[in-house]
Amino acid sequence: ETGVTQSPTHLIKTRGQQVTLRCSSQSGHNTVSWYQQALGQGPQFIFQYYREEENGRGNFPPRFSGLQFPNYSSELNVNALELDDSALYLCASSLAGGSSYNEQFFGPGTRLTVL
Amino acid sequence: SQQGEEDPQALSIQEGENATMNCSYKTSINNLQWYRQNSGRGLVHLILIRSNEREKHSGRLRVTLDTSKKSSSLLITASRAADTASYFCATAGGTSYGKLTFGQGTILTVHP
Numbered sequence: 001e002t003g004v005t006q007s008p009t010h011l012i013k014t015r016g017q018q019v020t021l022r023c024s025s026q027s028g029h030n031t032v033s034w035y036q037q038a039l040g041q042g043p044q045f046i047f048q049y050y051r052e053e054e055n056g057r058g059n060f061p062p063r064f065s066g067l068q069f070p071n072y073s074s075e076l077n078v079n080a081l082e083l084d085d086s087a088l089y090l091c092a093s094s095l096a097g098g099s100s101y102n103e104q105f106f107g108p109g110t111r112l113t114v115l
Numbered sequence: 116s117q118q119g120e121e122d123p124q125a126l127s128i129q130e131g132e133n134a135t136m137n138c139s140y141k142t143s144i145n146n147l148q149w150y151r152q153n154s155g156r157g158l159v160h161l162i163l164i165r166s167n168e169r170e171k172h173s174g175r176l177r178v179t180l181d182t183s184k185k186s187s188s189l190l191i192t193a194s195r196a197a198d199t200a201s202y203f204c205a206t207a208g209g210t211s212y213g214k215l216t217f218g219q220g221t222i223l224t225v226h227p
Contacts, residue, residue: 004157033214042203042217043158056214088155094213103148104215108157 003027004093004107012113013081021076021110025093031055032074033104034066037088049074078112086114121204121218129226134191136221138204139184145208147180148215149189152201161189166208196227 003026031050035043045058049068063079092104122137146165150158164171177190205215
């Protein structure tokens with residue numbers, strides 16, 4: 001186990017609703033990255049938070065937003081849910097702004113189903 | 116979009132055999148990492164190889180990196196049924212914030 005926790009484990013929402021996913025980083029890690037993994041695909045980078053600010057963003061629309069708190073935990077918020085948002089959402093923690101030289105340690109994920 | 120491509124997409128072997136998975140990527144990298152994923156759950160970090168390294172070992176794992184060919188391979192020796200999982204390569208580079216770009220993965224099945 002990595003020490004990265006995510007909640008909830010599973011979530012079912014309907015199209016148009018909003019959802020908040022949560023992540024607690026591994027002890028000593030100050031950076032959280034979020035990834036979306038569709039069925040049968042590799043994870044895709046959504047964004048990263050470091051020192052409570054967005055530190056980098058992938059090709060996702062603004063309805064995907066996030067927060068990082070002083071204890072380095074993080075939230076992913078998705079507004080106006082669409083069917084294609086159904087996926088496994090993974091968070092990963094790392095050190096020092098997610099330098100390219102550091103490993104990222106992943107949580108177990110939240111499975112989101114949009115009906 | 117995915118940067119890497121894993122080959123093969125699926126691999127089925129008997130316990131005790133070796134398993135080799137390959138990964139190709141398109142842009143320059145700082146490092147390449149391999150992850151394992153069981154049954155659509157979280158990713159487990161296996162090994163990181165930096166762009167100035169050519170080979171790395173960890174237990175039954177051996178990773179090679181050829182930056183001139185933009186490719187990497189993961190060898191699992193003496194495989195076990197517990198090695199059954201999806202394996203992903205992920206590259207880091209080109210940004211200051213360590214974004215990982217994943218391939219689509221190789222599904223490994225090890226039969227007892």
